[in-house]
Amino acid sequence: xxxxxxxxxxxxxxxxxxxxxxxxxxxxxxxxxxxxxxxxxxxxxxxxxxxxxxxxxxxxxxxxxxxxxxxxxxxxxxxxxxxxxxxxxxxxxxxxxxxxxxxxxxxxxxxxxxxxxxxxxxxxxxxxxxxxxxxxxxxxxxxxxxxxxxxxxxxxxxxxxxxxxxxxxxxxxxxxxxxxxxxxxxxxxxxxxxxxxxxxxxxxxxxxxxxxxxxxxxxxxxxxxxxxxxxxxxxxxxxxxxxxxxxxxxxxxxxxxxxxxxxxxxxxxxxxxxxxxxxxxxxxxxxxxxxxxxxxxxxxxxxxxxxxxxxxxxxxxxxxxxxxxxxxxxxxxxxxxxxxxxxxxxxxxxxxxxxxxxxxxxxxxxxxxxxxxxxxxxxxxxxxxxxxxxxxxxxxxxxxxxxxxxxxxxxxxxxxxxxxxxxxxxxxxxxxxxxxxxxxxxxxxxxxxxxxxxxxxxxxxxxxxxxxxxxxxxxxxxxxxxxxxxxxxxxxxxxxxxxxxxxxxxxxxxxxxxxxxxxxxxxxxxxxxxxxxxxxxxxxxxxxxxxxxxxxxxxxxxxxxxxxxxxxxxxxxxxxxxxxxx
Amino acid sequence: xxxxxxxxxxxxxxxxxxxxxxxxxxxxxxxxxxxxxxxxxxxxxxxxxxxxxxxxxxxxxxxxxxxxxxxxxxxxxxxxxxxxxx
Numbered sequence: 240x241x242x243x244x245x246x247x248x249x250x251x252x253x254x255x256x257x258x259x260x261x262x263x264x265x266x267x268x269x270x271x272x273x274x275x276x277x278x279x280x281x282x283x284x285x286x287x288x289x290x291x292x293x294x295x296x297x298x299x300x301x302x303x304x305x306x307x308x309x310x311x312x313x314x315x316x317x318x319x320x321x322x323x324x325x326x327x328x329x330x331x332x333x334x335x336x337x338x339x340x341x342x343x344x345x346x347x348x349x350x351x352x353x354x355x356x357x358x359x360x361x362x363x364x365x366x367x368x369x370x371x372x373x374x375x376x377x378x379x380x381x382x383x384x385x386x387x388x389x390x391x392x393x394x395x396x397x398x399x400x401x402x403x404x405x406x407x408x409x410x411x412x413x414x415x416x417x418x419x420x421x422x423x424x425x426x427x428x429x430x431x432x433x434x435x436x437x438x439x440x441x442x443x444x445x446x447x448x449x450x451x452x453x454x455x456x457x458x459x460x461x462x463x464x465x466x467x468x469x470x471x472x473x474x475x476x477x478x479x480x481x482x483x484x485x486x487x488x489x490x491x492x493x494x495x496x497x498x499x500x501x502x503x504x505x506x507x508x509x510x511x512x513x514x515x516x517x518x519x520x521x522x523x524x525x526x527x528x529x530x531x532x533x534x535x536x537x538x539x540x541x542x543x544x545x546x547x548x549x550x551x552x553x554x555x556x557x558x559x560x561x562x563x564x565x566x567x568x569x570x571x572x573x574x575x576x577x578x579x580x581x582x583x584x585x586x587x588x589x590x591x592x593x594x595x596x597x598x599x600x601x602x603x604x605x606x607x608x609x610x611x612x613x614x615x616x617x618x619x620x621x622x623x624x625x626x627x628x629x630x631x632x633x634x635x636x637x638x639x640x641x642x643x644x645x646x647x648x649x650x651x652x653x654x655x656x657x658x659x660x661x662x663x664x665x666x667x668x669x670x671x672x673x674x675x676x677x678x679x680x681x682x683x684x685x686x687x688x689x690x691x692x693x694x695x696x697x698x699x700x701x702x703x704x705x706x707x708x709x710x711x712x713x714x715x716x717x718x719x720x721x722x723x724x725x726x727x728x729x730x731x732x733x734x735x736x737x738x739x740x741x742x743x744x745x746x747x748x749x750x751x752x753x754x755x756x757x758x759x760x761x762x763x764x765x766x767x768x769x770x771x772x773x774x775x776x777x778x779x780x781x782x783x784x785x786x787x788x789x790x791x792x793x794x795x796x797x798x799x800x801x802x803x804x805x806x807x808x809x810x811x812x813x814x815x816x817x818x819x820x821x
Numbered sequence: 822x823x824x825x826x827x828x829x830x831x832x833x834x835x836x837x838x839x840x841x842x843x844x845x846x847x848x849x850x851x852x853x854x855x856x857x858x859x860x861x862x863x864x865x866x867x868x869x870x871x872x873x874x875x876x877x878x879x880x881x882x883x884x885x886x887x888x889x890x891x892x893x894x895x896x897x898x899x900x901x902x903x904x905x906x907x
Contacts, residue, residue, distance in 0.1 A: 322841040
């Protein structure tokens with residue numbers, strides 16, 4: 240252990256959640272170099288070719304041995320490497336360097352793997368970029384066999400990392416265990432991960448890498464916290480340094496003060512308890528003790544959110560906000576760009592229903608490339624469906640993109656800020672136009688796609704009986720409904736306290752919307768913040784709401800409430816709340 | 822020559838193990854098989870080439886099967902793409 244423990248804080252990318260506290264174990268990789276030696280004659284060429292084939296053959300046999308003892312996900316990685324070793328393209332290039340350029344087998348393998356690593360390393364697709372590590376790995380393996388080194392990685396004797404065997408059982412959540420180890424490396428190859436005995440490893444910190452690098456995948460698979468892309472700061476870490484690593488925030492603390500370590504020990508304990516609880520609920524259906532089933536979906540804005548939604552056990556997407564896609568672009572996303580985005584979400588949802596809300600900008604959300612005139616009352620102004628019905632060109636592009644994506648899953652369209660039947664009819668006319676265009680272009684779409692409306696303007700809530708005859712479903716947006724009903728701007732610090740979604744005026748509107756939906760046989764859902772508020776769960780359940788959509792992390796919390804209650808309790812809560820005097 | 826279009830239904834596309842399995846399957850046949858997505862076309866006997874095509878979930882790809890045993894190769898590939906879901 241070093242005498243000078245220099246404290247240092249690094250920021251990387253959290254790639255596998257959890258908090259790890261332990262001692263650093265630094266893995267340094269030897270770099271093979273190009274020798275520049277060339278081959279004298281044809282006999283030497285033939286010899287090098289045989290040498291190369293022999294090394295590849297031995298590498299493949301070695302990988303097969305490793306695969307036999309590996310868990311499925313790791314075996315999959317190795318299977319890909321076996322395939323790469325037999326790849327005619329890579330083999331052909333190596334052979335041509337030996338035959339035509341008279342290079343020795345080692346130099347040829349190094350040059351070809353480096354070139355391939357550069358090609359894959361610069362690819363746009365994150366998965367393909369991560370394949371550079373596979374190519375590096377097979378290159379190293381073949382190099383080792385070319386040099387006739389059998390190394391410690393030939394299966395069997397795995398190299399232990401960190402202190403001795405596991406001490407007392409349990410997860411050590413309550414204290415810092417000195418034999419807990421955090422691996423520090425430039426990157427970790429699958430071979431490293433299999434060869435190392437990582438039973439004492441609680442975290443990975445890598446200089447390079449991202450979410451799809453091997454180290455990250457293995458870390459998530461085994462529930463090990465990991466931070467990638469820490470950069471050069473990692474080089475200063477020495478073996479035995481005390482480290483704290485947060486795989487959610489990407490924070491890495493080197494030799495922190497004992498009080499800080501204590502804080503993280505506490506945080507780790509809480510996280511473990513929460514994680515276990517959430518995991519125990521993930522696959523449970525949300526059903527009350529007296530048998531009322533509730534549908535819990537997620538509000539999302541990106542493919543990353545979609546992943547998170549599935550992790551939290553969402554049964555679908557009750558609200559896909561399309562604003563994020565528009566806000567992250569430098570120009571209007573084209574029909575094709577939008578189509579790909581919607582399609583990817585639908586494919587990932589794998590048959591679960593996905594409700595796509597058309598563009599909801601204006602108010603507090605503006606687009607840099609679509610300047611909107613400054614307004615005195617932006618929330619009462621040109622926004623959401625009002626823009627879409629005015630800028631039919633933009634709206635048609637979005638509708639066509641959604642319609643085209645609709646064949647890839649269970650897709651529905653949701654219109655924001657509808658205030659009258661007229662607006663709904665206009666939107667439906669444009670929808671028919673979009674469908675016609677697609678038919679003309681012979682592009683497939685779901686002809687029976689359902690179109691619903693947000694109920695977030697009081698006029699819509701009040702006229703829900705008429706709207707229910709023409710909309711396929713309602714989705715109540717409580718944030719706007721509350722601010723419009725109470726005439727309270729929730730961003731205004733001075734009157735924030737007046738913003739109260741539990742105000743009986745708001746609750747009466749919500750209940751009436753649910754009733755109208757019921758009377759007209761259309762589904763009523765809620766995607767506003769109230770849907771994910773655990774304090775509102777019983778109330779909404781009592782009102783008759785059965786479809787809740789919220790930010791994914793709230794799902795297990797709300798589910799937990801539903802699992803423990805029954806409708807008698809929920810109705811009683813509802814009656815009481817509805818009659819509050821404010 | 823047989824040509825066939827498929828929509829990749831696996832969300833991850835032809836990645837990792839499915840890609841390795843596809844290349845392995847292709848090697849069993851004498852027919853020369855190419856896969857095309859958009860502008861990119863690659864022989865299916867090379868995993869590196871297949872991966873660099875970058876076929877993702879939802880993409881439409883075209884297979885070109887030519888030579889001996891082309892109909893049995895086409896059947897086997899048909900089975901493969903129909904099974905490729907998740």
